[in-house]
């Protein structure tokens with residue numbers, strides 16, 4: 001059963017979407033939608049112990065000027081202050097290609113341990129080479145405070161959360177399960193949008209299919225929270241569905257679509273997709289847990305853009 005919606009009085013002032021709480025009021029989930037990148041950041045809290053995890057926080061980035069800013073992250077800070085929440089964890093479902101992470105910026109202000117899936121090391125190795133990063137950048141995950149293994153259980157206050165390895169979009173994707181809710185990262189999108197692309201380095205459509213089946217094997221009423229929404233014309237942004245809804249209606253993987261059919265569809269579709277606008281700026285920051293590259297001797301951080309390396313259309 002879906003948990004009833006219990007609005008938090010102060011949230012409309014800071015532009016948070018409607019939060020939900022479980023019937024006992026203990027598990028609270030507050031989504032923050034970033035219209036620029038279509039990303040949803042979540043604050044997941046144990047309202048009894050006032051402990052929280054942040055999932056996929058966004059650092060605003062203006063490509064034209066090369067300037068970062070923190071409006072999205074500040075909305076999260078205001079929510080934490082309004083609800084007197086302490087941050088235990090800052091969680092990344094994967095190294096995002098569509099936005100820069102504000103994990104580091106937030107950690108400096110509110111603490112918490114930054115965690116990501118253990119296979120981030122594979123992503124770091126690929127992109128260290130692609131960007132020809134400095135010698136000091138080691139692809140061993142040390143930039144993060146914790147690397148999650150599949151099925152690892154940890155706590156937010158008194159509530160248990162479980163990391164689920166769901167590779168396919170990237171080799172390092174993880175989902176986070178708590179109570180009847182799963183934050184599914186880039187696996188499924190809303191049913192009318194479909195699934196995440198699989199054409200980034202280390203991505204694989206058959207692997208994504210198996211990860212999605214793992215999620216869809218959960219009980220039908222399990223609530224699924226998206227990492228992104230790219231609403232089709234005329235629909236408001238949305239980020240919450242259920243296993244039952246995805247099995248019935250997901251454009252790419254509703255019940256009845258087998259692995260071979262999905263791989264064929266996903267591969268054909270990926271061949272038509274443009275490279276994401278922010279992939280090159282985003283990944284070199286996100287594999288550093290949201291830290292900007294080390295400043296050069298003039299005190300300025302620079303991003304690198306490898307020329308003629310990525311983006312060649314297949315076929």
Ligand SMILES: [Fe+2]
Nearest residue numbers: 095096097186
């Ligand atoms: Fe992604």
